[in-house]
Amino acid sequence: MEGTSEILEQAIEQLAKLPGTGRKSARRIALYLLKQDESSVMELGEALVNLKKEITRCTNCGVISDGDPCSICSSVKHQTGKVCVVEESQDVFLIEKTNEFHGRYHVLGGVISPLDNIGPDDVRIKQLMERINDEEENIEEVILALNPDSEGEATAYYINKLLKPFDDIKVTRIAYGIPMGTELEFIDEATLGRAFASRNTF
Template identity: 45%
Template sequence: MEFPSKLIENAVGELAKLPGIGKKTALRLALHLLKAETETTSNLAEALAKMRFDITYCQTCHNISDTEQCSICANKLRDHATICVVSDIRDVIAIENTGQYQGTYHVLGGVISPIEGIGPGDLHIDTLLERVTAPGSEVQEVILAISPTMEGDTTAFYLSRKLRDQEGVNISTIARGIPVGGELEYADEITLGRSIVERQRQAR
């Protein structure tokens, strides 16, 4: 694609580096910004730069935070005896949006992936073990809420091996089964199989 201007070519090139955005979409976005008020662009550029350079992470759970401790870790009303281990900040947001969880989190920052060269040392696993094993730790349950992919399962397995000798700490995983509103006939065999094996007795 040839561009009539170096400026637009640069902007399109940078936009197209974003995931899921190709050259055509990038051009559409650039032309949209050109048509819109100049403030739209300056606000966007400023917000992005500010986010990237000023962002800090919670020292306890590695969640994104504007302060040294994130609002969840700093909240005394939350259940600090329960840690929900997730791979990504997006998962924290997703679980928070359910409104069903009152404990704290621990963000690993990825999953173990030998293909991508990510080992346990590249993830925030040490700090998790520290939180659980530290003398006087009040942790009673670690929930492994990691996506059930090959890498996710490997990570969960690794974590449960590391944690299982810790007395007084239960390890659990999020329930697998048929999604609410999901049709039985379209569920894959493994999910359907697990949902039958791990069936739940209804209260009378």
């Protein structure tokens, strides 16, 4: 027997399942919660239960959202015409934070990965094509903002091919290169090579 409380052990076990949380941090969190007053622990518990119960996805762009359509798809501040294709909802939040892009998004909910048995029909590519064909969306540019790994590359390539027949739609990709504030010395060869291949006029 490790402890004197089965309830504590259960909480630790549940917390230890979270990403980045081992048994030690789970124990620390549980003991921390025990020291808090009941209302704040209830708040946490309820926030987690609500998370799963009440959250939905925007049927248009696929982002995690409280309402459908989401606040981006229904906002006039986010112009139609440009759609940025990302893998997951969190990518939307990251891009929104940069304040660099003021268009709409399309969350694929994954990338094509034959090794994991994920084909084009398992991600929201069909829905993207429906939006392309929707005249109200009036899409002129599709910006691919996928991760620079082999699955992301394959997915970008696939989407680019699907969009080829649309002469009036520009397909672009976000730039991959040296991260800001990093010294070249610490950059891997692949990134450095990519940065050279994608060089711009100064």
